Amino acid sequence: MAKQNVVVVGGGLAGLAATMKLAEMGVHVDLISMVPVKRSHSVCAQGGINAVNDVTRQEGDNEWKHFDDSVYGGDFLAHQPPIKEMCDWGPRIIDLLDRIGVPFNRSPEGFRDQRRFGGTLYKRTAFAGATTGQQLIYALDEQARRWESEGMVSKYEYWEFLGPVLDDAGVCRGVIAQDMFSMEMRAFPADAVVLATGGNGLIFGRSTMSMICTGGAAGRAFRAGVKYANGEFMQVHPTAIPGTDKLRLMSESARGEGGRVWVPRKPQDERDPMSIPKEERYYFLEERYPKYGNLVPRDIATREIFEVCVKGGLSVEQNNLCVYLDVTELPPAQQKKLDGILEIYETFQGVDPRKTPMKIFPAVHYTMGGLWADYERDANHGGLNLGSPRNHQTNVPGIFAIGEADYQYHGANRLGANSLLSCIFSGLIVAPSIAAYMGGRKGSKDAPSTLFDGAVGVHKQQYEKLIRNDGTENPYKIHIELGDTMTRNVTVVRYNKAISETLGKIDDLMQRYQRVGLSDKSNWTNQNLSFTRALGDMLLMAKVIAQGALQRDECRGAHYKPDFEIPGPKAENPADLRREAETWCDGFQKNLDKWLKTTVATYDGKGGTGFDGKGGFKIEYEAVDTSMIPPRPRTYGLKGAEIIEEVWKERIAKAKRGPGAEKREAVGAG
């Protein structure tokens, strides 16, 4: 019997998890990556990975609460069955990572240590110093290397994915990729293809993401017909170090270990921060959110920092917006657990954060949206039916999407330390899903070679056209302008007028892109070409993000439009306050009915490169599975919002008792 072969594109945590599980199941994997997989962007994850554990369990925690925290954190936009399954798997995944040698931090007795992260009240986050992503990907990279040495995995590093190959029936039969050194193009026939190609932060110019995170691969899949969901949901991380080339992440673990965010009460107080007395410091997150404090979810922390600087005028510096993130009060043992990130601050800012508060500001960080991927709900337990080929399969048969590249698990806002979990989880469970899919098929070997030759030919033509294009537009300048407009108008605070301007700007940039000229026209290790090709995909996907943001007239998680915010109750008089809260809850319900939906974009051209002027798509909406946890107002115990929670709880209780309950109660009371 011919060996089954799967192409995995992308060797971050998700791609490597899928690779090692497929190899274990006896399936050969061609692993394609633009960088040696060990250098994938997963290395940048810092703080840790979430799962219920023995300690939190005894404090009242369980998988359902992790599930609830994740759903609530994501503002109910994510389908619930995949999240439930992921949270159920959490403890097992940490155990597996522990077995394959991840050096998790330890308690004195030798158990795994845990820290608290945003959007939860439990210490669920296992960690390895403050470089957990690096340690996790190394462990998975090692397992993939082991399978490579046994012949089950063939790595193609420094190979760039150009697009899937679909047969006449629209089924994926492999991919076309290009050697980034020799520029050779070739087909990789496959029984199934997994896209684990990460996020697209580079669309915003500077972000916390790595240089490879253009989202180019997802854009190429989109052009080939794979749907793209919830594009407008981008996470802006509250704490990053501003920089000229990159906004370097300062992990949430800094706050998880006790770090505090503050600004001087006096605007632009010029004193040394250490000399500013406590009472003259505004710990705004702690004051406004007494329950969660500095560990409110990221979208909220980001907005609060933004508001305190922009509206409140309390930025630490006048011309450079920033607030203090302060770990100076932590005992040395706790600071040591943060060494990995404190070193980054020290290296790039030249200041020791153990002694001086860090200056930080929000930065684009994570792509919650992504390639549309299916799932099958298990009728008994509400999680996933793990034998189903539907899990993580896109709308194109044979193409699967996992990790940050897909749109599941995080809804409108991802909780810190849930991404490492979702990446590894989706990688592990896509393997049986693929096996089920392949079980009913004949195999890639029967695909005619003309199909692959034709596809290589199309990509070669596009390559030649781009490299020979006689234009004067500079791709790097177009990229900077794209990043500027996207960051200014489509990040933390969004207004329709500004988003429309950005859409117009993207159209201009797309026009200019047609006249792009490469400064390097050689056919050897041409990074100029690779970047320019990805720019075409970034422009298209920027449009998907901005169009989705324009159409979604509401506030949900990371997507915040002040013009569509329901004003919170403010009255002093209890009766008025209550009436206002009732009105608020009416508005909330109305908004749920209208907008608790997945945005789904479908490309309406066929193929194309962005270079040929094609780039139309349509946006539709799909229902969200909220079968287990009904949506509720997301206040995180905000001071002054208690009345909203109270009124909403009463409504839910009333709805549970069924229609007419009010009348019966009135009779009973009489």
Place this chain on the structure above:
Amino acid sequence: MSRYIHVKVLRQQDPHSAERWETFSVEHEPGMNVTTVLQRIAAAPVTVEHESSTPVAFDACCLEEVCGACSMVINGRVRQACSALIDNLCADGRDTIELRPMTKFPVVRDLVVNRRRMFDALKRVKAWVQVDDYFDRGPGPRVFPKEQDEAYPLSRCMTCGCCVEACPQYHDDSPFIGAAAISQAILFNAHPTGRSAADERMEVLAGKGGIADCGNSQNCVKVCPKKIPLTDSLAKAGRDATVYKLRKWFGR
């Protein structure tokens, strides 16, 4: 007035072409690092002689010194380009920096080299924990903080190549596997499950290209961007190899 930095780059079009120097002038920006300089050159590749050139090919990814991609020789010293800040490089009033590819690996183009030999060495020393399977079998072995403290620094190796670039014993004509791979062998031999393959790793460390090839110059530890105690690993590898050979000699 704007300040400009002169950037001298040793370029090579492909593995078969000759090397050549090119100098670019880049406007200084506060907080700028070498990767930013290379990005600015890419956007406007014109030499100081006003000749049109091509973007300088270089490897870079995370830009925060955790991925290991952007190793190159900067002002004569191997290091990560992302953490090489111009203000530090030019602190003494200099306005020129010099960039070269690493010399111990085949040049692909300009500053891009092929570090495959390092990854092959990781295969040779079986740098992984050989678990039975990926099913649920409960947690891994208990580990005390002291052991974690020893493992974690070794586990931060990015395979960036700085250690072997600085090593006099590591070159085209030598089979030496280098400090990075030896240190990984020591890491996995210390792991409670990993040590079940300890003898297989020692066979490599005690064999050709193994620890005996280390000349004890201690250059590796000086250039490691992650401050990994490489010389401790090398010393341990030396002792363990001796014990292993004796044990083998006596047939046990």
